Every structure is written in structure tokens, then in C-alpha cells.
Amino acid sequence: MTQRIELVINDRCRTVEVASNTTLLEMLRDQLKFKSVKPGCWRGDCGLCLVLIDGRPIKSCLVLAQELDDREVVTVEGLLDNGNITRLHQSFIEKGALQCGYCTPAFLLASEALLRRNPHPTRERVCESMNGILCRCTGYKQIVDAILAASE
């Protein structure tokens, strides 16, 4: 069963025809070609597919697309400010918070959500809210440093 939903993605209104078993991850990647949304497990274990739904970080593989009617979704493309990178991006780059880059969209989105709620988080708070996202390359240290630096 397909259904037509209306939602806002990265500040733009979209109308999408989606099947009832399509996940948000599939809709974003396969139907709408937002390839920055990365799959790592397709079942909620890795956090790489994270997007912001109404400002909250959510694993897109665990959400059915049809539930997104009237909601607002932000992918990493939506973090750019008029096409320019922000302080958060800059901080990730300067601190070396990315290597292969496969987890980077998820960490950027989760950090953005965290810093909006809590502009000056402690190290523990950062770890707590990022613990659902896996990274095999960086050893996480430079990611924590980047987030803390961006919050100063």
C-alpha cells in the first residue's frame, strides 16, 4: 500500500509516494537520493543512518516513512548554512574527527542536536549522547574534542 506524505526535508517541502513497508532510510537513500544517509546494519545497531526528525536524532532505519507525514527531517546536507560549512563542521575538520568519513554525517547531526539542546555539554554528556553511533576508525577521541571545541 502506498501513501502520499508531505514533509519538510532540509527546509524544503516534499510530497512523496511511499509504500507501507518502506523505512525512512530507504525513502531518503533510494527514492529521494539523499546518499549521505548511511546504512551500517539496517536494524538499529549502528546509528550511522541517523537523521534529525523535528530536531531529534533518530535512526532512520527504524522509522517507517509513512509516519513522517507533516514532520521535519534534516540530513547532513541540511546542516550547511547557505551552502557554507558551520563552526561545527570546521571543528570536525580541524580536530581530525573524521577518517573514512562513513560515520561523519551521523556524528555531525547528533552533535548539532546535542548542542542545540545543551550548548555547553560536559565530556560525559557528549559520550552519553553519541554512544549509539559506531565509528571504527577514529577511536572517538577527536570526535569528542571537536564537539567540545565547537561548544566553547
Place this chain on the structure above:
Amino acid sequence: MTKFKYVGRPVPRVDAMEKVTGSAVFTDDIELPGMLHTKLLRSPHPHARIVETRTDRAEAVEGVVSVVTGRDFPFKLGIYVGDRDVLATEKALWVGQPVAAVVAETEAIAEKAVQLIEVEYENLEAVFDARKAMEEDAPIIHERLGEYRTLPIFSPRPGTNIASVFTLKKGDIEKGFAEADLIVENEFSLPQVSHAYMETMCFIARHGADGNVEIWSSSQPPFIVRYLTSMSLDIPLSKIVVHAPYVGGGFGGKAGLNFEPLTVLLSKASGNRPVKLRLTREEHFTVAAIRPGLHATVKTGVKKDGRIVAEKIVYVFDAGANADYAVNVGRAAGYDAIGPYDIPNVEAESFTVYTNKLYATAFRGFGHMELHWAIERQRDIIAKKLGMDPIEFRAKNVLKPGISETGTGARLREDAANLEECLRRVGDALEWGKKPAKPKEPWKVRGKGLAVLMKGPAIPPNTASSAVVRFNEDASIELMVGTSEMGQGTLTSLTQMVAERLRVPMEKIRVASLRGTASTMYTWQTVGSRGLFMDGRAVLEANKDAESQIKQIASQVLHVSEEDLELAEEKVRVREEPWRSLTLAEVVMGYMYPGGNSIGGPVVGRGSYIATGLSVLDPDTGQGNPAVFETFGCQGAEVEVNVLTGQVEILKAFSAFDIGRAINPLLVEGQVYGGTVMASSIALFEQLIYQEGVLLNPHFLDYKIARMSDAPEDMVSISVENPQEDGPYGARGIGELTMIGMAAALGNAVSNALNIEIKDLPMTPENVWKAVTRQNPKLLERAKRYLKGE
């Protein structure tokens, strides 16, 4: 302070922008017109003859384009030993081995159809333990071992499960043990583990009707993929193009050849339409290659003064069902069997053995993390028996530049890395000799430990690299190198080298991000931490070539000799009269005199490098020189262990590597932190758990890897920089080194904290608790009393 402008500075990665904006392209992000999708049928049995396969019901599903089985593709694959089926042909060798594939218009259709394939199996006896597999009456997994195409440096034993054995012999082992005051023998083990890179493997192939083949692969090495695909499928090399998009982590798991040949054949079988094969995480866990497990027996003879006089080692690598790449892991572990020590009498045998489990391949460290677990635990056990400080004991025996001989009998060069310095630096950082602070809870204990390590790239002696530095009209540069970018950052370091020498700002140097065999220069493989060193050498040559072309043109225009010219600030100028200059833009496309007469032409610098001075090791004794460089280092840790639960917390993790020169300290730190946490994760949590050959933990839920809160807060990278004369700017490789010693360091720290000897990984709470119960029950009793408040 560095005298360089770019080299030695923590400049940001050249690929950072693409990666933070989400525009970096990975293989699965690519969609081609008319592209089809694949699902694999996997064997439910660990060892079974395939009697019959019926595909008609699957073929009848609407939207299915082709259904194939192993018998359709009778090719053998492999980099060192051609033992791998494209799809299981006569027998299935592990639970999860692909036996058939469906190609369809969508993944969902393929998924549905694949379940309709019927396979009739005849079950065979299986063997899951590598040492059991070596026994005489073990079921044979590869009956045709003797017929496989094998590189002559490997020695398979047909009629057994031994895929290869490497023997190292030096001095007189019997005499050595006779001289010893103390002989210590121990067994150590590590399980198979997963690379667990975040991007699961993905392949796209198009086999054109004209015979031209295009491959997009999430692989580390486009050139070797092209070469091996050509060789195994009998397609001319010139007809194959391999594209290498960004790789979402490789760590060795994406080296060599993976599912590229299958995907090519599927495209051919599907009317030449492009075909994509991507693995889900669960498929990935059961289908893709892993790191071998190891069982080690180490017997060491020492003098009272701490001098090691003899060491006898047996390594048994559990390679699983295929050993096409793993034989080289076994080999590398064989020639480096004793690690960075100078021991006069050595005998080591390193076996790579088949079992009916997931098959092993390269893994960051290439057998060295495994072997250092064994020998570096052994060193601490010996030091304790001798009543010697572990640092002093090591310092007495480690390799010293210009003096010592490695296990393969190669004399260490004068400008070799300085291991003793690394050892001392980590000792100092850990405040060695000072007791760790008391933990808050009395049922917790703390301990310190460290381990030294060595590794050079395990590569064929004739491994080569090439590079081209090509100028554009505005004096910007295209740098063409074959190294893949899987996160390690080599492209950034190479760009720094170009900027340094040619005096062009980094922003004006571009390394194409969509890369591959058609658009970059040849390099053998991006493995073994060789990229920076070898591709770096090729880049230096290319720089030199470009510089001399620029100077040639400028010397004619400025009427000075080439020697009097220098490059600076995007200009070429007379050294003594810097106001006499030409901008690079005036020169690099050829110089035009005011009258229109032109000289020179576009500047294209080319460079090549081939490893020199390496030798084919003696087949009986393993003696010779296997590596262009050896990086040495030391890693140490302080841990806190909860005696009641067996839980280990890493308080400090320090690493010192003599990398010659840190071309980019930011990237070096990234490698060190990444390697430290990966090694800690493997040491504390990771193991592939099987029951009768069935993998019980094929998800991140039950295959736990380190998360952010598991990473030690106090992690430090200490750079020791004793340059290697022939390294690019003195540099040696680093990528793999960072995880080789940490597991053993943690093992030593945990053993030290609990006053026990841990010999097996992983140190899960359960395993640590069991070891305490067995080896130091008093400690547990005391902890329990504390808990009760007594």
C-alpha cells in the same frame, strides 16, 4: 621546529570537505542506468557436498533476470593460493558460504526468489578447531590443495588441512636451550574477529557485450583487483577498468580480491546489464572474510641476567575455509615470529590451517597483533619469574640500530627506528615504578603494562608504486597516485609533499576523489602501511621531475643556469636575485616569448619507486630481508579491574612509535587513537562465537565493538622521530602499527593488576573473572568481603 612549510604540520585532510558535507561518494551511493540487484543463497551447513541445485522456481519469479550456481562459474580465485570458489561449486565449506545467486530488477525480488532455490546437500564431517584440523584423521577440507595455483614462496601440504607452513631457523636451538638458566613455556590464544568496518562491502560491475568490463568496488586496491580479476576470469587486463570510490574503512578486510569476479560474471549472465551486490551487516558477518584466530606455543630460554638465548615457537593460524590471503599472514607472522628481539637461537613454525569456519584475510597488523599478544605476554611472564623489571628485561633484548640482527638474520640499519627510546618514553609516561593510585572502591585493583612491537610491510619483493604530478593552466596541480583513501589520510600527506617541494599552496593541489585504474597511477595495493612510504617515494620522484622541467624552461628565459634557480611562492626565481622571476603559470604550460615563439610545453612530472634490496627468503630457514622498513614502537596502559565482575576499564593508553617523521601529526594522532581503541575493543570484547560452525553473533548487538564511552579519555600519542634516510622526508609507515601492541599491553596490565597470567583473548568480564577464580581465588574472596563491608 620543522623547517618545512607543509611537511610536519597538522593540516586538515584534503577529503574533509566532501566528507563533512555528505557529498563523498561510496560504492553503494552509485546507481547506474538499468542496474540490477543481487541476493546470495548461503549454505546452512559447515561442510557439505552439493548434490543438486534446482533453480527453476526462482527463475519463474517475475522480475528475476538470472539465477546462477557455483557450477556456472568454475573459476578459482585467490591472491597467493587459488583456493576460493566464486560460488561454492562441489562443496560448501562454511555456514554462510554463497552457493547460488539471484539477479533481479530489485533487491526485494531477488530476496524473495533466492529462497526458492532448492539445494540438496550431503553432509560431511566438519572440523572447527585448527589444531584438530592438523591431526591425521581430520576431515580434509580442500582435497585439491595440490592442484591450486600457488605462489612458489608458499608451501601447502596436499592431503592435509595445512594451507602453508613457514619455517624460521637461526643459530642452534638445542645449544641455546642448553645454555639457558631458565626455560619458560606457555600457550596463548586469540579467537577469530571481524574487521567491522562501518561500510559493508559493495560491488557494481558491468560486463559489456564487447567484452569490456567496468567494476566499482569498495575495495582497498583497484590495481590488484584488476589484475586478479583478469587472471582468474581470463579477461585481458586492458579490457578491465576498476573504479575506487571512497572506502568506508578497510583495515585489511577489503584488500585482495573479494566479490568483484562474482559481480562481473553476474552482469555477463544478466544480458550485460550492470549488477550491484551489496551485503547487509548480517550477510557481511557470515559471508565476508575475517581475521584469523591464533594458537601459539612459545618456549623461551633465558640466562639469569635476563639475556634471551633461545626461543622456539609454533603458531597455528585458524584461517577458516579459505586461505588465499591468510597464507601470507601466517608467513609474515613466521618471519617476524620473535618480534623486535635479538635472539641468537630461534626455531619457529607458522602454520596456516583450514577449518570449516569463516575464512580469514589480511587484518590491520597482518598477524602481528596476534603474535605480539603471545610473545609480549611471554616476556612479562619471564620477567616476573626472573624477578626483573619488564622494561629492563626488554631493553636488554630488543633490537638496536646498527648492531642487532632480526629473526631473519637481517642486520638493523644505522638509521633504523629506535625501539629503546620508544620503550623508555612510554615507561616515563606511565610513571613506571610508581604504584598506581588506589581505586575508590576497595574491590577494584589497578595495574600497568606495556609491550614493544615491530612491523614492516608484508609485500612481494618487487612491489612498486608510481605517481604523476600534472600542472594545469593556472599552475594548479593534479596529483595522480593509486593509493586508495579508506580513512588513513595518505592522500593528504602526499599532497603536503607536493606542496612542500613545488611551493604551491595545498588548496591548489587536487587529488581526484573518484579514482581507479583508468584515472590514477599504478600502485600495487594500499596495504601494510606501505602507501605513505612507497607512493611517497614515487611522489618525490615526480616532484623532482616536474621541478627540473620548470627550471629547464625558466633557465632559458632568464638566462641563468638551472642550479641557480629555486621555486618559491608559486614562482621560479633566481636564488641570488629573487626579483628576477617567472610565475609558475607563465611556465607550466610552456613559455611564450613576447614575439609568440614558445618553448617547453605542459609540465608533467613522473615518478616511480620499486622496493629494492629485498630478498626472497630462504625456503628452509626463512633467512633474508623481507621489508623495506620496519617501524618499531611501544604501547602501554594503566587499567582498573573490578575483581568481582571481571570488568576492565582502561585509564591510560600511551603509544610511542618511531615513525621517522610525522608528515602530518594530526593524521598520525588519528591513526594512533583509532588503532588503540580498535585494539582495546578486540582485546576486551571481540570474538566470533560459533556453535557447530554456526556464527552466533552476526550483529553489532551481540558482536560488541567499542563505543565512545569505551574509549580511554587519557590517550596519548608520542612521536619519536629518528628519520629513515630513504623514507619520504624520513618517514616510515604507521597505519597498522598502532594496534599491534595494545592488546598485549592491556593483557600485561590486567595480569599485573590481578597478579595472574591472562593467556587468552578476549578479556571479557566473564573470562577475566574465571581467570581470577582459578589463579587468584584469595583476591576474589577479599573483594567479596569488602563488598559485604567486612
